[in-house]
Amino acid sequence: MEARIARLESDVAHLRSDVAEIKVDLRTRFDKMDARMDRFDTKLDALRNDVQDGIAALRDEMTKGNAALRDEMTTSNAALRDEMTKGNAALRHEMTTSNAALRGEMTKTNAALRHDTTENIAALRDEMTKSIASVKDSIASAKIWALLIAGGMLGVMARGFGWI
Numbered sequence: 001m002e003a004r005i006a007r008l009e010s011d012v013a014h015l016r017s018d019v020a021e022i023k024v025d026l027r028t029r030f031d032k033m034d035a036r037m038d039r040f041d042t043k044l045d046a047l048r049n050d051v052q053d054g055i056a057a058l059r060d061e062m063t064k065g066n067a068a069l070r071d072e073m074t075t076s077n078a079a080l081r082d083e084m085t086k087g088n089a090a091l092r093h094e095m096t097t098s099n100a101a102l103r104g105e106m107t108k109t110n111a112a113l114r115h116d117t118t119e120n121i122a123a124l125r126d127e128m129t130k131s132i133a134s135v136k137d138s139i140a141s142a143k144i145w146a147l148l149i150a151g152g153m154l155g156v157m158a159r160g161f162g163w164i
Contacts (some may be wrong), residue, residue: 036069 155164
């Protein structure tokens with residue numbers, strides 16, 4: 001039985017040495033893993049810093065670009081506003097001048113039309129006065145003829161009835 005115990009003790013010693021070697025190997029591996037994790041953390045921090053710096057640079061560039069674009073648009077809007085104001089003033093002046101000229105032409109045309117209408121009415125009045133006088137003369141002449149014809153008929157009737 002002693003032999004068995006001695007053998008078990010040697011096996012246990014062997015197991016202990018194997019476990020000690022495994023522990024040493026695991027510590028080595030953990031140390032290597034820690035070193036790799038430290039390098040990975042360093043690289044990850046460097047990458048994070050690069051990305052943050054890139055984003056900050058992009059933000060600054062966009063801010064400057066926006067400011068430049070805003071300034072350009074403000075300048076362009078001011079120039080366009082001035083140009084439109086000048087165009088509106090020129091158009092207003094042209095319309096005022098055109099309206100004045102048109103008003104003058106219409107006044108002359110109305111005066112000429114009024115004069116022509118007055119002349120035409122006067123000529124028509126003269127013509128109608130002459131026509132009415134002519135009709136009056138014709139009616140007076142017809143009355144005389146009617147009286148003569150009536151007198152002649154009465155004379156014939158008086159003769160026919162034996163009154164004359």
